[in-house]
Amino acid sequence: MNVHPHVASRSQALAIEIRVRGRVQGVGFRPTIWRYARELGLVGEVLNDADGVLVRVGGDQAAVAAFILRMEREPPPLACIEGIETTAYGGALPDEFCVAESVGGAAHTQVTPDAAICSACAQEIIDPSARRYRHAFANCTHCGPRLSILHAIPYDRANTTMASFVMCEACHGEYSDPNDRRFHAEAIGCSQCGPKALLVRLDGCTSGIKHHSMLDDVDAACDLIHNGAIVAIKGLGGYHLACDATNADAVANLRRLKRRDAKPFALMARDVDVIRRYCTISAEEERQLTGPQAPIVLMRVGGTDKLPDAVAPGLVTLGFMLPTTPIHLLILRRLERPLVMTSGNLSDEPPVISNADACKRLAGIATYALVHDREIANRIDDSVVRVTDDRPRVLRRARGFAPTPIRLPNGFGPSPELLAMGGQLKATFCLVKDGEAILSQHQGDLEDSATYDDYCKNLALYRELFGHNPVALVADRHPEYLASKLAHDRARSEALPLIETQHHHAHVAACLVDNAYPLQAPAVLGIVLDGLGWGDDATIWGGEFLLADYRRYQRLGTFKPIPMLGGAQAVREPWRNLYAHLMAEIGWPAFSMNFSELEVHTYLAGKPRALLDAMTKSSISAPLASSCGRLFDAVAAALDLCRERQAYEGEAAARLEALVDEDALRQENDCLGYPLTIPTLRGSGLPYIEPLAMWNAILGDLILRTPRSVMSARFHKGLAKVIVAMTKKLARQHDSSTPRFASVALSGGCFQNCVLLEQVSYRLKREGFNVFSHTQVPANDGGLALGQAAIGAAHLIDINNNREGLDYVPRNSRTDRDHR
Ligand SMILES: [Zn+2]
Numbered sequence: 001m002n003v004h005p006h007v008a009s010r011s012q013a014l015a016i017e018i019r020v021r022g023r024v025q026g027v028g029f030r031p032t033i034w035r036y037a038r039e040l041g042l043v044g045e046v047l048n049d050a051d052g053v054l055v056r057v058g059g060d061q062a063a064v065a066a067f068i069l070r071m072e073r074e075p076p077p078l079a080c081i082e083g084i085e086t087t088a089y090g091g092a093l094p095d096e097f098c099v100a101e102s103v104g105g106a107a108h109t110q111v112t113p114d115a116a117i118c119s120a121c122a123q124e125i126i127d128p129s130a131r132r133y134r135h136a137f138a139n140c141t142h143c144g145p146r147l148s149i150l151h152a153i154p155y156d157r158a159n160t161t162m163a164s165f166v167m168c169e170a171c172h173g174e175y176s177d178p179n180d181r182r183f184h185a186e187a188i189g190c191s192q193c194g195p196k197a198l199l200v201r202l203d204g205c206t207s208g209i210k211h212h213s214m215l216d217d218v219d220a221a222c223d224l225i226h227n228g229a230i231v232a233i234k235g236l237g238g239y240h241l242a243c244d245a246t247n248a249d250a251v252a253n254l255r256r257l258k259r260r261d262a263k264p265f266a267l268m269a270r271d272v273d274v275i276r277r278y279c280t281i282s283a284e285e286e287r288q289l290t291g292p293q294a295p296i297v298l299m300r301v302g303g304t305d306k307l308p309d310a311v312a313p314g315l316v317t318l319g320f321m322l323p324t325t326p327i328h329l330l331i332l333r334r335l336e337r338p339l340v341m342t343s344g345n346l347s348d349e350p351p352v353i354s355n356a357d358a359c360k361r362l363a364g365i366a367t368y369a370l371v372h373d374r375e376i377a378n379r380i381d382d383s384v385v386r387v388t389d390d391r392p393r394v395l396r397r398a399r400g401f402a403p404t405p406i407r408l409p410n411g412f413g414p415s416p417e418l419l420a421m422g423g424q425l426k427a428t429f430c431l432v433k434d435g436e437a438i439l440s441q442h443q444g445d446l447e448d449s450a451t452y453d454d455y456c457k458n459l460a461l462y463r464e465l466f467g468h469n470p471v472a473l474v475a476d477r478h479p480e481y482l483a484s485k486l487a488h489d490r491a492r493s494e495a496l497p498l499i500e501t502q503h504h505h506a507h508v509a510a511c512l513v514d515n516a517y518p519l520q521a522p523a524v525l526g527i528v529l530d531g532l533g534w535g536d537d538a539t540i541w542g543g544e545f546l547l548a549d550y551r552r553y554q555r556l557g558t559f560k561p562i563p564m565l566g567g568a569q570a571v572r573e574p575w576r577n578l579y580a581h582l583m584a585e586i587g588w589p590a591f592s593m594n595f596s597e598l599e600v601h602t603y604l605a606g607k608p609r610a611l612l613d614a615m616t617k618s619s620i621s622a623p624l625a626s627s628c629g630r631l632f633d634a635v636a637a638a639l640d641l642c643r644e645r646q647a648y649e650g651e652a653a654a655r656l657e658a659l660v661d662e663d664a665l666r667q668e669n670d671c672l673g674y675p676l677t678i679p680t681l682r683g684s685g686l687p688y689i690e691p692l693a694m695w696n697a698i699l700g701d702l703i704l705r706t707p708r709s710v711m712s713a714r715f716h717k718g719l720a721k722v723i724v725a726m727t728k729k730l731a732r733q734h735d736s737s738t739p740r741f742a743s744v745a746l747s748g749g750c751f752q753n754c755v756l757l758e759q760v761s762y763r764l765k766r767e768g769f770n771v772f773s774h775t776q777v778p779a780n781d782g783g784l785a786l787g788q789a790a791i792g793a794a795h796l797i798d799i800n801n802n803r804e805g806l807d808y809v810p811r812n813s814r815t816d817r818d819h820r
């Protein structure tokens with residue numbers, strides 16, 4: 001970035017115009033530039049326009065060069081410079097460097113994500129001599145709410161939920177002063193003129209809240225939590241439910257009242273030192289915790305203190321975040337202990353954002369609510385990050401990350417505008433505009449009607465915010481996904497072409513975009529391991545080896561298709577998958593003859609076997625699925641981990657991972673991994689992963705009473721090894737119809753499992769493959785929309801080049817019916 005010809009070519013005084021693109025508006029860019037220019041004795045002006053920020057600057061050549069360098073190296077914290085171009089400037093310049101009026105219509109610049117409170121604001125609110133002492137809404141151009149308070153663009157106060165607050169004289173002074181870090185901070189306010197927090201009772205009791213000894217309502221909330229109460233707290237993008245995480249009764253109460261069986265609770269602590277008492281924290285994990293995105297970071301349990309098991313039942317990770325807003329900071333300031341800070345909702349509903357809803361829907365859970373009068377315009381959940389292989393992996397992309405655009409890789413060019421609708425669970429959607437993919441914040445499970453309404457509302461909001469006019473829609477081929485149904489309706493009503501994508505192909509494409517893999521680069525082997533996705537052969541897919549690029553895919557290998565007994569019930573009840581696996585592999589007579597002494601035999605003998613066996617013969621109540629997720633469920637059930645029912649999606653797999661004996665995993669003894677083989681399916685010749693030998697070994701280990709932690713390590717290791725063996729086999733068998741691949745892309749929800757991801761990628765790299773995995777977008781269905789968008793964009797580019805009609809829906813030419 002350091003070569004700017006117009007700076008280098010002149011010798012002494014010069015004047016240039018600098019165009020800065022990227023996220024440079026509403027983030028304090030102009031005052032920073034103003035300050036740098038003045039400090040270097042330069043003259044000129046800085047202004048916002050439709051393309052970003054324009055700087056005209058004149059002065060000594062060395063000073064101008066230093067100015068550009070400083071702009072590049074020390075931009076304001078929330079800015080993200082995508083490009084700087086310089087040209088010679090011949091016009092007149094003001095005598096003194098100044099901030100000029102903005103010009104141009106609707107700015108096409110980025111909408112900024114919400115950011116955690118910055119250190120300067122954090123310092124102010126605890127400084128008794130500062131004007132904003134204990135002001136629970138302090139923010140500046142470097143921090144605070146953005147997307148969560150935005151109704152429309154441009155990002156001006158009038159278009160935010162701060163519109164109703166009239167700035168006092170002091171705030172107005174700061175807002176107008178380029179030398180102040182609140183220059184044009186649209187959400188500016190103070191205790192005089194800004195929003196106010198109020199503690200209310202939700203239990204119907206009218207006696208009011210006495211807090212003579214407390215400083216204010218926020219402080220009183222802290223006291224109540226300290227004394228064991230559950231308090232609803234209005235955060236940045238939604239309500240939270242908070243209680244003392246070290247108080248086992250309070251945690252158990254919250255679990256019962258929220259009707260949340262086993263799903264781990266998120267935690268919040270005052271600072272990293274408090275977290276360190278409960279978790280081991282790597283340097284990268286600390287960097288994630290303290291960044292402006294301030295996500296929940298999943299870290300391994302460790303340290304000197306322990307939290308009640310009810311915080312994260314059966315897991316060895318805890319999800320911690322640091323205070324994200326002044327309210328949280330003021331509440332936690334006096335607390336040496338962590339708080340549960342879970343989303344403010346009843347089990348599967350989206351978190352509450354309005355005060356009225358909080359009083360209505362959270363009344364049965366929390367006794368008190370700390371409300372305030374700055375409305376949340378858009379619900380934004382907490383983001384979740386896990387560090388694996390020393391790299392941060394976003395598992396839920398919401399607050400702090402969305403809607404930061406992701407640039408489409410080389411070859412996509414500016415690409416036509418399109419809208420990808422995403423999946424069903426962990427739904428997101430994705431806009432493509434000007435060569436960028438704008439992935440929405442996590443929406444949740446669209447089966448829930450409130451979540452679905454929110455999803456529709458956000459589709460309209462994003463269309464508005466980004467001035468988006470799609471020329472085509474993209475959706476998953478699954479006919480029952482609500483997002484796909486909506487896509488069909490909209491395609492009809494708006495006369496737009498609809499591009500349908502295969503679920504696992506979209507996962508591979510998402511991983512490729514995540515790794516900036518160019519459009520024209522050779523196909524990779526996509527290994528996609530997840531729960532369920534619509535296959536091309538009327539079966540369910542979920543453990544697939546696809547030779548793929550953005551345009552095409554070919555299924556080269558799979559997992560053994562096993563009936564899902566009872567369809568969706570098999571997703572909730574792991575024992576059903578265990579039974580189906582054992583019957584498909586061993587059969588009841590042999591299982592009974594060899595393993596009747598096992599407790600799991602007695603357990604399965606108590607199930608309605610005649611009914612299950614009848615189901616197996618029907619493809620409707622027991623569809624075939626080549627799912628890796630269901631294999632995890634079956635193995636977990638064999639080890640008696642949430643065998644009867646899992647309380648949340650992926651619980652069985654998460655518990656299985658938590659069990660892994662790290663020492664057993666590290667031993668390079670090759671006998672250690674369970675044996676899985678790779679025969680080929682009759683007819684198609686498609687190689688598949690066959691778990692028969694693994695099941696015999698698992699049942700044998702159960703008889704030998706091998707520790708479950710060792711069994712779990714053997715399962716993970718065996719699975720990783722067979723995945724690598726399959727990859728090598730597929731790489732060898734290439735011929736004219738199957739090009740050679742050198743790179744492997746790992747995607748699908750199963751790769752949220754650290755052990756599996758580390759084992760597979762380490763072994764693949766050792767075999768000489770390039771390995772791509774997810775970092776910026778989730779490996780789970782939260783990243784699906786991004787992959788759909790890339791496939792759709794590649795398709796439109798081809799159509800434009802070939803001048804074909806737009807109403808073409810690509811379908812996979814290959815159908816693999818053979819293995820049914
Ligand atoms: Zn700040």
Ligand SMILES: [Zn+2]
Nearest residue numbers: 168171190193
């Ligand atoms: Zn004020």
